[in-house]
């Protein structure tokens with residue numbers, strides 16, 4: 001029987017200056033080298049572009065396979081090269097060791113006007129460069145309160161994923177990001193079940209199992225409860241990934257919540 005992998009992903013956003021970022025990567029690496037999490041738990045660190053090279057070196061020193069401890073970028077451009085001042089392409093981040101890329105985060109949708117169509121182009125570019133896309137979807141508070149969450153999620157899935165999507169999906173309700181508020185277990189279970197039901201329609205097959213993660217105000221306090229929800233394949237962590245101990249606590253909690261206990 002194959003174990004479905006679980007994920008803990010740290011999104012540093014535009015935080016952690018150079019030395020701080022390197023130190024953070026080294027601290028996390030050191031602990032994971034000494035006490036590696038179970039192989040089914042995949043940890044991914046997503047620093048800013050400027051830190052990719054240094055973080056990659058720190059992670060490599062653990063000797064852990066990249067599936068177990070990998071690195072991702074926080075965005076990429078749809079084209080692979082060309083006259084696009086200030087942009088960074090998928091092959092460029094791949095050159096620096098990134099195996100993943102976060103796409104369609106609500107901060108990019110909001111601050112950079114990224115539409116589902118742009119995100120889908122980026123998914124194609126990442127996939128062509130051998131990078132696994134981590135696509136974020138999620139409704140705003142007003143949409144949730146007006147009972148429109150299901151149609152928002154459906155539109156985002158339909159618009160931002162490619163038909164043959166091979167990647168990770170992160171459900172990040174916009175109202176939960178950075179707010180200290182997380183959905184109840186019940187709400188999460190319902191939303192993730194809905195997302196899982198929508199996926200085969202977009203992918204036109206139910207043979208592909210897309211991991212579905214939750215993100216938004218995850219800390220080591222809620223991580224055990226969130227990770228124990230059956231429909232949750234992992235967590236995408238923002239601010240709590242900026243401090244080595246709090247991120248390691250989340251990894252430990254995820255490992256514990258997802259490791260099958262031997263029967264007595």
Ligand code: PGA
Nearest residue numbers: 177178216217218238239
């Ligand atoms: P947060 O961010 O954990 O700080 O709420 C999550 C995210 O934006 O991915």
